Amino acid sequence: MKALILVGGFGTRLRPLTLSVPKPLVDFANKPMILHQIEALKAIGVTEVVLAINYQPEVMLNFLKEFEKKLGIKITCSQETEPLGTAGPIALARDKLIDGSGEPFFVLNSDVISEYPLKEMVNFHKGHGGEASIMVTKVDEPSKYGVVVMEETTGKVEKFVEKPQIFVGNKINAGIYLLNPSVLNRIELRPTSIEKEVFPKIAAENKLYAMVLPGFWMDIGQPKDYITGLRMYLKSLRKKSSTKLSTGSHFVGNVLVDESAVIGYGCLIGPDVAIGPGCIIESGVRLSRCTIMRGVRIKKYTCVSNSIIGWHSTVGKWARLENMTILGEDVHLGDEVYSNGGVVLPHKEIKSSILKPEIVM
Amino acid sequence: MEKVVAVIMVGGPTKGTRFRPLSFNTPKPLFPLAGQPMVHHPISACKRIPNLAQIFLIGFYEEKEFTLYVSSISNELKIPVRYLKEDKPHGSAGGLYYFRNIIMEDNPSHIFLLNCDVCCSFPLTDMLEAHKRYSGMGTVLVIKVSAESANQFGELVADPITKELLHYTEKPETFVSDLINCGVYVFTPDIFTAIQEVSTHREDQANLRHLSSFETLQSPTRALPQDFVRLDQDILSPFAGKKQLYTYETMDFWEQIKTPGMSLKCSGLYLAQFRYTSPDLLAGGDGTKSASILGDVYVHPSAKVHPTAKIGPNVSISANVRIGAGVRLIGCIILDDVEVQENAVVINSIVGWKSSIGKWSRVQADGDYNAKLGITILGEAVIVEDEVVVISSIVLPNKTLNVSVQDEIIL
Secondary structure, three states, rough: OEEEEEEOOOOOOHHHHHEEEEHHEEOOOOOHHHHHHHHHHHHHOOOOOEEEEOOOOOHHHHHHHHHHHHOOOEEEEEEEEOOOOOHHHHOOOHHHOOOOOOOEEEEEEOEEEEEEOHHHHHHHHHHHOOOOOEEEEOOHHHHHHHHEEEEOOOOEEEEEEEEOOOOOOOEEEEEEEOHHHHHHHHHHOOOOOOOHHHHHHHHOOOOOEEEEOOOOOEEEHHHHHHHHHHHHHHHHHHOOOOOOOOOOEEEEEOOOEEEOOOOOOOOOEOOOEEEEOOEOOOOEEEEEEEEOOOOOEEEEOOEEEEEEEEOOEOOOOEEEOOEEEEOOOOEEEEEOOOOEEEOOOOOOOEEOEOOOOOOOO | OOOEEEEEEEEEOOHHHHHHHHOOOOOOHEHHHHHHOOHHHHHHHOOOOOOOOEEEEEOOOOOOOHHHHHHHHHHHHHEEEEEEEOOOOOOHHHHHHHHHHHHOOOOOOEEEEEOOOOEEOOHHHHHHHHHHOOOOOOOEEEEEEEOHHHHHHEEEEEOOOOEEEEEEOOOOOOOOOOEEEEEHHHHHOOHHHHHHHHHHHHHHHHHOOOOHHHHHOOOOOOOOOOOOOOOHHHHHHHHHHHOOEEEEEEOOOOOOOOOOOHHHHHHHHHHHHHHHHHHHHHHOOOOOOEEEEOOOOOOOOOOOEOOOOOEOOOOOEEOOEOOOOOEEEEEEOOOOOOOHHHHHHHHEEEEOOOOOOOOOOOOOOOOOOOOOOEEEEEOOOOOEOOOEEEEEEEOOOOOOOOEEOOEEEEO
16 A cells, blocks of 8 residues: 655744654654654555655655664655646655555654544445545634534534635544545646645545544644644554553653663652653753753753754753753853743854843844 | 965854754855855955965865865966865964975975954055065054954064054953954964974973863963964964064954854955955946946846846845846845845845845845844745745745745744
C-alpha cells in the first residue's frame, strides 16, 4: 500500500524553529514530526511513502535515507515547482501512487497529530464501498474551520461548508484521507483545493464517506497548538500505559524524557513536558508544559513553563521563561533573565529580560 | 616602486544578526547599496590608490559565498581581489596578523585596513600622503561627531598640530572627545611586529598570573586567547602618545552599516556621492519616454520601469525588477526580481528579492533609520496582495500578506 504526506511549504507559522530545519523535521515528543506519521503508516503495512514538498528537498532527502534504512520502508519525494494547493500535489505524485493493484492510498496532512487509527479506516473504507474516505474530528468551534456535513449512521458526506455562520455540524476535516486510485482522475495538475473542488464532486455522487476520528487530534503547525498537542499526545501515551513516560517523585503528570538526557536533583518536571536527547537539566529546575529540544542545557534553579526551547540552546540560572516563550536553535539566555513570551530567532544571546511578548531578531 | 595592498574585514555569519532579515540569504558584505554590493564601495575606493597591488577580503563566511563576486570584481577592476577565510575569529588585528605572509607577498610598503560595514568617502590617497608625512607606524581615519553620540564609538584625542594620536578609548562612559575612529587605517609593515608584541605580552601576563588567582579574576583580557588581538583596545590604545600613530580627519559623511535601516541611509549617501564621482550611473528621466526621476536614483540596466511611474529621491532598483504603471517609489531599495504592480506606493522601505507588491498596495515607514521599525523591510519572496497596507513592519521571507499590518514583525 502507498501513502502521500502533504508536507507543503515553508512552515512560517512555526518560526523560529523552522528557520533551522524544515517543518516535518521539527521534533514533536522527541521525534521528528513526520516520523510519527511514517511509523503509523508502516505499522499497517504501507510499503512506500511519498512526501509532497516544495522546499529544501536536500535537507529532507538526507534525513529520509536514514529513516528508510531504520524503518524498512521506501520514502521518496515529489517536489512541486509551483504551489499546487491541497489537491494538485496528489496529481503530481500520480505515478508513484498507482501500482496497478487497485488498492487505495492514504493522503495525510503533515501538520496533524492523532492516534492514527489507520487499520480501522481501511476497514471502514472497504465496508462502505465508496470512492474516498476522510477522517473528521469533533471540535468546539467549528466555524473557525471547514465543516463536513454528513449522515450520522453511514458517514456518507453530504457537503462541505467553509467557516459556517450558523451551526451546520461540529465535525471538521482532520486531514487524513484514504482514496481509491480513481480519485486521481478527478484531480488536474494545477493549483486545486481538495475541499473546495475535489471532495464536493465525489460527495455529490454519494461516493465520499467520513469516519469520526477516535482519540485526540491537533494541527500542530503553530507554537500554541504544538504545546496543546503535546499534552494530548502524552495523555494518550498514559492511556496506553506506556513505559516511555517517566515515573518518580520528581515528575508530575505526563513527562517524556529521552534516555540520554540528564536531570539533576531537586527538580520538579511536568506536567506535559518532553525532554530531548542529550539535554542537561541542572538541579532545582522546574519545567511544566514545555518542550526541550535536543542538546539543551537548562541551568540551576530555573523555571520554564508553556515554552519551547530550541536545539542546543542554553538557559541561565534563576531564569524564568513563560507564556509562549520560543527560543530558536542555539539561543543563549543569561542568568536571571525573565522572558514573558519572547520569541528569539536562532544564534542569539539574550542578556536582558523580555517583559512582554516580543520577537527578538 | 612602492606597492600598496588593502585588507577589508568582512566579518562572518554568526555575528551580525542585526542585519536580519536581509542577511538570511545574502552575506551582509554583498548586500547592495546604491546598486553595488556593500563591499564594492571600499574596493572601488582602494582601486583609486596609486600602485595598488592586491586587495584581500578577510572574514569567516564560507569561501563559496564570495567566489563568484571575487572573480568578477577581479576581472572588472583588473586587480587581484582574494577572499581569505579565517578558521576562527582572531579579532580585527589578529586577522591581519594571521594572514601576514600572504598580505606581505608583494612586499608592500603600506597596508590599508578597512572595515566593510563602514560607509564613507574613503579618501585613501590623501590619507596615504598624510601618513607618509607623519612617518609613523599607522594613521587612523577620524571624524568629528556630536558629543552625545561619540560614546557609541572609539573616541580619540589627537594633537591639533602634529595630528598625533594621543589617547584612545573604546565606548567610554564619560566624555573624552568628539573625534571618533572611522574604522579605516593605513599601516607600515611594523604593524605586524606590534601585533606580535601584544600576543607575546599577553602570554607572559597569563604565565605571571598563574601566581595570583585573584589578579586573574580582575583582568579583562583573561578570557581572550593569545592570538585574539583587537585593533582598538590592544593596538591603538597602548600605542597612543608614543609618536607611532597619527590621525587623518575626513570632513565628508561617515556611517556604520549595522542594520537594514542604516543600509537604506547609506545607499542614499552613496547615490549622492555618485552625482559627483560617477553621474552616468544615476538615472534620469522626465516622464515622457521614461519614468520621472527625482533626486538620486539608480536603476539596473535590466530593470523595466513604466514611463508613468515616478521614482525618487534615494531609490535603488536592482536587476530584473519590473515597476508597473503609476507606481511611486520614495526612499527605497528594490532588490532583484521584484515586481511592483500598478499604482503601488513604496516609501522608506526595503523590498526583498523576488517579492511581489500588489496593485494599489502601500508599503511604507516613517524613515527613522535608527528605530527598530523605522524602515519597513520585506524579506525574500514576500507577497503583498492588492490594496494591502504594510506600515513600519518587518516581514520574514516567504510570507504572503493578505491583510494590512502596522508596527509588527511577521515571522
